Amino acid sequence: VAAKKRPSVIWLHFQECTGCTESMLRAEHPTLEKLILDVISLDYHETLFAAAGHQIEAAREAAMKANAGKYVLVIEGAIPTKDGGIYCKIGGKTAIELTKECAKDAAAVIAIGSCASWGGMPSTDPNPTGAVGANKIITDKPVVTIPGCPPNPYNFLSTVVHFLTFGTLPEIDALGRPKFAYSRLIHENCERRAHFDAGRFAMEFGDDGHRKGYCLYKLGCKGPETYANCPTVLFGDAGGGTWPVGCGHPCIGCTEQGVGFQKPIHLPA
């Protein structure tokens, strides 16, 4: 009996640090090995492929041709648009050209991480390369965005598994984010919320309040204006995983355009 063909996934890297892939490598259920060996057929990924150069580009083109209209396109990294897009080229093609070429016959497009979702770190003011998210280049089909720097791997995996199971993408909000993951404020589910409500704050790192697990708002926490499920889903192994505020660091709003690292953090008085 022939084994069921695994769905093809083409994963592009543009202006990025590969932290999104690193985050995926630390997922535990399923692990990335399980995903790419048993669930999907990862047919192009610059970091995980042994092949390089002409060989890997040929693999991408062959996979796109064989799976036209059926493959999933994942984009990691921002896309530079200034000066004709010359600031990111792979195999002689600009990121803009590759995005358009690969999106044309894709059944679904997922932008993983804040870079691919809205420009992220590379688009930080003054944004010298004109970095934008994938949905500024792909305008004829929906782009699901999984922002975060890095994003939570389970939000990405859940989106992929939803598509593979139902043949449709999960419900998204106006910014393309799956509602199951980005519809609640961090502040609503934070384990330090009782301290916020009672007015108990850490005033500096390592002080008594910080050691006691008090609220990090006065250290610049962006949880009250950041939508994400970090406190409930956690990073890494859900049995022993944690998240930024759980480790004693304020949320920097890494999932939200204009909240976090795109503008200076001014500590409240």
Ligand code: SF4
């Ligand atoms: Fe790296 Fe963050 Fe961009 Fe992902 S979103 S590639 S972790 S800078």
Ligand code: SF4
């Ligand atoms: Fe809200 Fe941040 Fe305080 Fe948590 S640590 S209660 S998210 S302000």
Ligand code: F3S
């Ligand atoms: Fe990012 Fe804040 Fe979650 S910094 S990882 S959105 S807690």
